[in-house]
Amino acid sequence: MKRRRQTREVNYIQPIKQEMRQTIRVGGSFKDRLIVCYLAHIQALLDSLLRLAESRFNSIMTIAVLSITISLASGFQLLVNNLKQFNVSLQDSSQISLFLKDGVSEARANKVAEEIRHNDAIQQVNIISKEQGLKEFKTYSGFGDAINVLKSNPLPIVIQVFPKSNLDKDQLENLVQEFQQSVDIDLAQMDMLWVERLQSMMAVANDSLHLLDTLLGIAVLFIAGNTIRLEMQTRRDEIIIAKLVGATDGFIQRPFLYTGFWMGFIAGIVAWFTVTVMMAILWQSVEPLAQLYGGEFHLIFFDFLDTFKLIFLSAALGVFGSWLVLCYQLRYTIPE
Amino acid sequence: MLKFETVTKRYPESGEVLRDVSFHLEKGEIAFLTGHSGAGKSTLLKLIAVMERCTRGKIWLDGQDLSGAKASQLPYFRRKMGFIYQDYKLLQNRTVYDNIALPLVIAGLGHHEISRKVKAALDKVSLSGKERKYPIALSGGEQQRVGIARALVNKPPLIIADEPTGNLDPELAMEIMRLFASFQQVGVTVLIASHDISLITKMNHRVLKLDHGQLVSG
Numbered sequence: 189m190k191r192r193r194q195t196r197e198v199n200y201i202q203p204i205k206q207e208m209r210q211t212i213r214v215g216g217s218f219k220d221r222l223i224v225c226y227l228a229h230i231q232a233l234l235d236s237l238l239r240l241a242e243s244r245f246n247s248i249m250t251i252a253v254l255s256i257t258i259s260l261a262s263g264f265q266l267l268v269n270n271l272k273q274f275n276v277s278l279q280d281s282s283q284i285s286l287f288l289k290d291g292v293s294e295a296r297a298n299k300v301a302e303e304i305r306h307n308d309a310i311q312q313v314n315i316i317s318k319e320q321g322l323k324e325f326k327t328y329s330g331f332g333d334a335i336n337v338l339k340s341n342p343l344p345i346v347i348q349v350f351p352k353s354n355l356d357k358d359q360l361e362n363l364v365q366e367f368q369q370s371v372d373i374d375l376a377q378m379d380m381l382w383v384e385r386l387q388s389m390m391a392v393a394n395d396s397l398h399l400l401d402t403l404l405g406i407a408v409l410f411i412a413g414n415t416i417r418l419e420m421q422t423r424r425d426e427i428i429i430a431k432l433v434g435a436t437d438g439f440i441q442r443p444f445l446y447t448g449f450w451m452g453f454i455a456g457i458v459a460w461f462t463v464t465v466m467m468a469i470l471w472q473s474v475e476p477l478a479q480l481y482g483g484e485f486h487l488i489f490f491d492f493l494d495t496f497k498l499i500f501l502s503a504a505l506g507v508f509g510s511w512l513v514l515c516y517q518l519r520y521t522i523p524e
Numbered sequence: 525m526l527k528f529e530t531v532t533k534r535y536p537e538s539g540e541v542l543r544d545v546s547f548h549l550e551k552g553e554i555a556f557l558t559g560h561s562g563a564g565k566s567t568l569l570k571l572i573a574v575m576e577r578c579t580r581g582k583i584w585l586d587g588q589d590l591s592g593a594k595a596s597q598l599p600y601f602r603r604k605m606g607f608i609y610q611d612y613k614l615l616q617n618r619t620v621y622d623n624i625a626l627p628l629v630i631a632g633l634g635h636h637e638i639s640r641k642v643k644a645a646l647d648k649v650s651l652s653g654k655e656r657k658y659p660i661a662l663s664g665g666e667q668q669r670v671g672i673a674r675a676l677v678n679k680p681p682l683i684i685a686d687e688p689t690g691n692l693d694p695e696l697a698m699e700i701m702r703l704f705a706s707f708q709q710v711g712v713t714v715l716i717a718s719h720d721i722s723l724i725t726k727m728n729h730r731v732l733k734l735d736h737g738q739l740v741s742g
Contacts, residue, residue: 285583310535343545429613432573434603436596517596522575 206342229442236446247451250415254408254455258502259462261404262490266463268397270488272390284360285494286347286367287375297345300372309363312350318343344374357384405505408455412448412509419447420517422468427521452506456499464489525551525713526572527681531581531591533567536582539565543737544581548716552708556724557717559734565717568734569686572715573607574598584588586681597624606675610687612667614659620646621655627678645673648703664691672700676707683707685716690722701727730734 292435297315305313316324321343326332329373349367351360360378367376420427430440471487490498526549533542542564549555553678554732559565570576571583574590583590585601606627607613614623624645646652649669659667668691675683683704689697701723704714717731718724724731732742 220634221632224632227635228629228632425613426615429615430626430630431599432575432602432607432613433630433678434599435599435630436599440629505531 200396228256231291232442233449236443239443240450250411251451251455251458254411254451254502254506255458255462257404257407257411258455258459258498259466260478261401262459262498263295263463263466264397264400266467266488266490266494268390268393271393273485273488279455284349284351284364284367284376284378286349286373287377288345288347288372289374292345292372294345296372297347300370301347304347304367309351309355309359310349311352312346314350316346316348318345408452408502408505409512411510412451412506413452413513416444416510416513417517418450419444420514420521422461425520429520431521437514439519440518441511444514445510447502448508448510450506452503453499455506456502460495460498469488504520525549525586526555526715527582527584529582529584531571531578531583533564533576534579540579541737542571542578542734544583545734545739546739547732547739547742549713551713552711554704554714554727555716555730555732556727556733557715557734558719558721558724563734564737565734566686568729569684569717570734572605572684573603580735599630603627603678604680604682606678606680606683608668608671608675608683608685608688610690612659612671614667614670614674616659618658619655620651620657620659623659623670624655624673624677627674631678641677642673646675648676661712665693665696666705668692669700672703676712679712681712683712683714685714685718687718688716689718689720694723697723698726 190429286300288300292300294317297317301313304310318341322341325343326335330336349363351363355363364376364378367373427440467487467489470482474485474487477485528545528547531542531545532540534540534715545568557565557568567576571578572585574593578591578655581710585604588601590601615626618626621642624642625638628641633641642655643652646655649672651666651669651673654662654666659670660671662670668688672685675685685704689700692700697720704716705727707714730742733740
């Protein structure tokens with residue numbers, strides 16, 4: 189049985205393969221065929237753009253929906269990227285404040301600081317004297333006048349310790365314990381809790397972002413696919429005629445795939461502008477906050493690679509969504 | 525050239541539309557396909573175009589099994605046939621030139637070759653000078669001739685015509701028939717589905733008559 193089927197296949201496949209080769213060969217030399225193929229693609233590319241321009245209202249609607257979807261996905265991505273800066277700057281600046289006991293003299297404080305400086309885990313040590321502390325407090329706390337009333341300086345000497353950035357949480361905590369045992373130190377404080385909270389919030393935000401991006405990506409596929417489906421319905425006769433005169437599925441798909449490409453491509457560009465403008469508006473309200481962080485916070489916009497990725501991905505999704513629908517619909521497009 | 529071997533087509537909703545149809549058209553043969561409406565003519569033509577698959581039996585085109593061909597091979601089979609329809613099936617938003625050039629564009633021919641072949645085809649159907657017009661600007665007869673030019677531009681070995689003279693005056697119809705007859709000399713096989721009994725008798729060619737899905741003569 190199997191053998192018989194094989195013989196039957198050989199009977200018709202051989203000649204048809206020859207036929208395919210002949211058909212391909214009609215165009216002439218390899219160079220000629222390449223030129224014909226290249227021109228056909230250029231024509232399909234321009235034709236599909238022209239078609240989008242002709243049905244302007246429909247195109248604008250579709251591209252608007254696509255670009256809003258893409259803006260949402262890329263906008264959130266950009267927002268999270270911006271927020272990550274806080275995280276990084278906090279991680280870098282994990283610092284331990286050592287509040288010295290009241291009776292400790294400046295000389296003693298210097299000695300303690302010197303000892304700490306010899307520790308391998310420490311990157312930098314600063315001493316904030318009582319006077320310096322008072323001055324800073326006056327400037328930043330807003331209680332300047334109230335402090336002026338005080339006769340003596342109530343502030344202790346503070347040693348700021350900057351551990352090396354490669355230390356993990358346990359090592360940092362051990363370090364704090366060590367400092368706490370010192371007789372000169374009243375309080376060793378490292379506020380890690382809110383850094384941890386922020387970090388876990390960022391992790392949640394990151395995961396949610398991936399889920400959201402996946403969902404919005406699927407939405408883009410469906411929007412592009414549905415538009416192509418409608419386009420195929422209006423051009424049904426054309427598809428059938430092309431099929432009847434021997435067009436391959438690839439030939440029929442080509443203009444539709446280019447339509448999908450243009451929709452995604454244009455929507456990607458529009459989304460880029462939308463997000464950029466929105467970030468610029470947001471910057472107005474973020475700027476004062478950023479200044480509180482001593483200029484460490486800068487608004488991140490799309491760089492060249494991000495822009496390329498955004499536009500490439502949306503064009504690719506446009507093509508892919510169209511292709512999925514084409515594969516399904518072409519099979520069922522036959523004359524009545 | 526075209527061979528039907530006990531071909532049956534059954535639709536779930538309307539039952540057997542064609543039953544055990546067998547015939548063989550030789551290379552260069554001209555035949556009429558006739559029968560009352562609903563006799564199965566359109567179904568038979570659809571089976572040749574492989575727009576539908578037969579339920580039983582086999583169809584051979586030029587020695588190759590058309591009924592068992594894979595979907596990916598169908599376009600190459602269809603390039604061996606030229607179809608002419610009663611409703612012309614022209615692209616209304618393309619010029620006469622573009623309509624006729626379509627099979628050549630699909631086959632991947634170069635610009636010059638397409639231009640040369642389209643001009644020759646237009647010449648054959650006496651439509652020279654109308655290549656820049658849109659189908660809507662042409663009369664029914666002229667549109668039909670555009671359809672004929674498109675079917676023969678690629679010089680296929682088999683031409684299938686569905687009521688090709690339905691919209692033509694008797695004189696023009698006769699002219700088109702003579703055109704088909706001229707293909708015979710270059711070995712083109714022609715199958716014409718038609719109601720026009722007087723024309724069929726005048727032409728004196730083989731007649732395949734369908735009656736309720738069965739071939740009763742031919």
